[in-house]
Amino acid sequence: MDVVSPELNSLLPDEIMDTEAIAMEEELPVEHLAAPPQSEPEPPQVPMETEVPEIVSLCPATTSMQMSSASTDAQCSTSSGTQLLLNLPKISRVTVPANHQLIINKVASAPAADGKSPGTAVLKPEGQKLLVAGLSKTGQPIMLALPHTWNKPATTQGTGDAKAQPTQIKMLTTVGKPVIAVSSASQLMGGSSTLQAQQLKTLQITKKPTVSTAGPMITKLIITKALNNKGLSSPASVAPVVTGRVVTQSTPVTPPRTITIGETSTVPQNTSGNSKVAISPLKSPSKLTVVSVASQSPNSPQKSVTLPLNVALGQQILTVQQSAATSPAKAGTSQPNTQTVKPVQTVGGVGTSQFKTIIPLGTPPNVQQIQVPGSRFHYVRLVTATTGSTTAQSGGSTNTNPSIQQAKPVMMNAAVRMSVPIVPAQSIKQVVPKPFTSAAQVVTTSQTPQRLIMPATHLPQIQPNLTSLPPGTVLAPAHGSGNMGYAVLPAPYVTQIPQPAFVTLTSSSTFSTATPIQTQARLSLNGLSTSEATSRPRKPCNCTRSQCLKLYCDCFANGEFCNNCNCVNCFNNLDHESERLKAIKACLDRNPVAFKPKIGKGKQGESDRRHSKGCNCKKSGCLKNYCECYEAKIMCSSICKCMGCKNFEESPERKTLMHLADAAEVRVQQQTAAKTKLSSQISDLLTRTTPAVTSGGGKLPYTFVTKEVAEATCDCLLEQAEQAELTTQPQAVAERLILEEFGRCLRRIISFAGKAKTDCPINC
DNA sequence: GAGTTTGAAACT
DNA sequence: CAGTTTCAAACTC
Structure with a gap:
């Protein structure tokens, strides 16, 4: 993976980040924090980019509240009945939709240990670190609880600097x-020597997601799922992702769920709560962010707010898989070694242009990717490194141990583009429960085992x-800068993953790999519309000498x-990740824009698409596919x-040529229609009684x-036989x-047929 | 399906 | 940056 400096990382364009909204820097004044999305730095100039990053507005017609950094406790009731309970050292901005509850638990301000992070606060031990409640479509609250130790910085972070390293947690909720x-x-x-600021963002999603699950879990x-919103006026994407342990009560009907983000350090092996990741679908209007989580300490009070499992995500469904409803045992206390990860089934992602998946990372996190065939978005799951020893050593540097770094994408039905801020590897380390004993993680699904990351x-x-x-590019934090890093995952990354929608992570030193279902959709067909891209399967390449690691290869x-x-001799696969990454870097x-679509919009004023570099044809007259x-x-x-x-x-x-092409296309369509019609008729004929x-x-x-008629005829013949007998x-x-009787029957049939013909000449 | 042509990518 | 080589797709037969 390539690593870019933190500075670049900070400038990560919205398009890539897929995050939007309000940038929340702890030190920033409230005003700044509340600044509209537009305030975000503009992405580097991309002349031909076909996709224009969209910014999601976080503050719809809902109640908006701003608090000064000095605020400690606040209660706010909106006119619509929304309640807010806030107890945070600093809350830059809170927007609550009508009838939604947002509860943020007490957070006592505490002096930063090193004093370098003024304004930072330590959460009260007795209170949940942070509870963020969102509301699902149904009005059920969604909560996130941060364990006390949540977000502890790892001392061994690769960066090793004592600077505060902000971590972002962004969460996207339903649209609308x-x-x-x-x-x-x-x-x-x-x-630890490092400070980490947790930023939590909830983004609004334009679409309402459909929720899929209910029940204890x-x-x-x-x-979450991703979607392609390109060209849609109201894109929907959603991907609320919560990692960490989710404890829920089980109310059969949209039971509220509590999501707790906690640290494992407190109760290491107890909870399954391994850090996980959140994911977010990205892309325009709906941007989604992910949340990384640590396991929760059982002891920590569950102050979490209940959150409806089902979070409507536009048309996409965010599903949190629950453990078997019948096995409540999993809830709450335990599940030492298994983590159940349930990716949300996404529905209907549309694959189109190239997208980039960004995974934040402090230290090399494990990432699970999920790709939805035909979709341009990918899901990425960040899996915290496992336990201790292995992760500990990374120190922010790349892990050289292949076994540890195995990453396997998980393929899903939808692709998601997202950016996921991650918890620094070290913090993860502390947070992650025992289950993960090695970097490699076994991913199992209720349906099929999966390999990831x-x-x-x-x-x-x-x-x-x-x-x-x-x-495949990873944007890592620069020295001394935040912990947040981003990994840009190729859409395809997720391709070689099994289909199962739900994934369960279990501790294991090795990956169990399910036979990958390799469905790959061409995410971006330079210049082709979404529908075109999705409807046309990518052509398989035939590379023989490039190992599919050069741009000669269309796949690559x-x-x-x-x-x-x-x-x-293809190297463009997960088995040759290192080579592939090197090739990408090369x-x-x-050419820094080598992976950008060649076809994009022209400069301002040029509405038509055009080639970014232009062709260089000499003999084809530019009228051939060369x-x-x-x-x-x-x-x-x-x-x-x-x-x-x-x-x-x-x-x-x-x-x-165009006319010929059009004519040919029409002919093909006509032929197809004719075949379809004929098939339909034949089928109808055969099945018709x-x-x-x-x-x-x-x-x-x-x-x-x-x-x-046949039965009646047979009856007549049998009757005749009986008479004779x-x-x-x-x-x-x-x-x-x-035989004579049979003859009479036939005559009657023919007679009726002729009569019917006369009475109803037109197909009756 | 084999061979040729073509132009982008890669290399020098 | 220009010229050459390599490569894989497009095309032809």
Whole structure:
């Protein structure tokens, strides 16, 4: 993975970050914190970018409250009945939708140990660190509880600096409704030299998600779905993800769920709460952020607010899988070695353009990726490194042990683009319960075991254009800067993962890998519309000499893993991650925008798509698919260096070709329609009880020989046979009588058929 | 399906 | 940056 400096990281464009909204820096004045999304730094210039990052507005028509940093306790009731209970050292901004409850538990301000982080606070031990309640569509509260030790910085962090390292937790809630934006920063010293500010953001999602689960459950990880909102006026994406332990009561109907983010250090092996990750679908309007969590300490009071499991996520469903409803045992107390991660089943992601998945990381976290075929978004699950020893040594540097770094993506039905802020590896380490004894984690699903994660390998630092980060790029924090890092995952990353929607993480030193279902959708077809991209399966490559690690390979160039290709000696897969990452880096070194779509919008005023570099054709006249412009169905532009170009608006050759192409397409469509129709008719004919095939406007005689008619005929013949038997007729006579009867039956059938034909000439 | 052509990517 | 080579897709037969 490539690593970029923290500075770049901080500038991570919204497009990549997929986070939006309110930046919450602890030290920032409230006003600043409350600043609108627009205040975020602009992404690096990307001339041809086809996707324009959208900013999500966090404060819809809901109640908005701002508190000064001095605020300690606050209660607020909105006119709509929303209640807010806040007890935070600092709350930059809280927005609560009507009828939603937001409860933030007490947080006592405490002096920073090193005094370098003024304004930081330590959460009261007795109180939950932080409870953020969001409301689902149903009005049920969603809560996050931070354990006391939550967010303890690891002392061995690679960066090793004592600077406060803010961690962001962003959470996206439902669209439209939930508009809870809470940002709070608290820092816990936890005896470590580093301070970490936790930022929690709740983002509003434009779409209302559908919730899928209900019932008791303990969930560690929640994965959300992503969606492609490109071009949608109201994109929906949701991905509330909560990691950590979820304890729920079980009310059959939308039981509230409490999500607690806690530290394991307090109660190490107890809870399953391994740190997990949250995920967020990204992309426009709906941006989602993920939350990393640690396990919760059983002892810590569950002050959590109940949160409805079902969080509507637009059309996407965020599902937190619950443990079997029948096994309440899992709830609460225990589950020492298993973590149940339930990715949310996403529905309907649309794959289109290239997207980038960003995973924050302090130290190389394990990442679970989930990709939804056909979707442009990917889900990424960050899995904290396991227990102790292994993770401890990383110290922020790349882990060289392959076994530890095994990362396997998890494929889902939808792809998600997201950015996930992560808890520093060290904090994770402390937080993670025993279950994870090694970096490698076994992911099992209720359905199928899965292997996951992408190693956040530390690679030589590069400073690529952020907007052009290739898949697999990891943005790591720079020295002395925050803990937050981002890993840019290629959409394909997730490709080679088993389908199961739910994943359970269990401790294990090795990965159990389910046979990956390799479904890969081309996320981005330079210039093609979403529908085009999704409808057209990616063509398998046939590389023989490039190992699929050069841009010659379309799969690689599109940031995808080879899947069902015909390539030889392919390295574009998870088994050759290191080589692949190196190749990506090499490509970026040569061309920082190598992985960006070549077809994008022109400069301002140029609404049409155009090739970012222009073609260089010499013999094809730019009217063959050799020409990248022509292939993308766009005309050549002034930046093209082609010779004898015929691919321009008024070109007769081009028009002719277009007409031919259109005609061909029409023919194909007609043929397809005809085949479909014929198939339908045949099927109908075969299944119809009473045949009604028409010929010349009437029914054919045989069409009257329905089942009923046949049975009646048989009855007549049997009756005749019985008569013959009763009268002791010779066999020959009996047979003759039966045949005569059969003849009469046939005549009657034919007679009726003719009559029907006359009475109803038109297919009746 | 084999061979040729083409132009982007990679290399020098 | 320009020229050359390599490569894989597009195309032709």
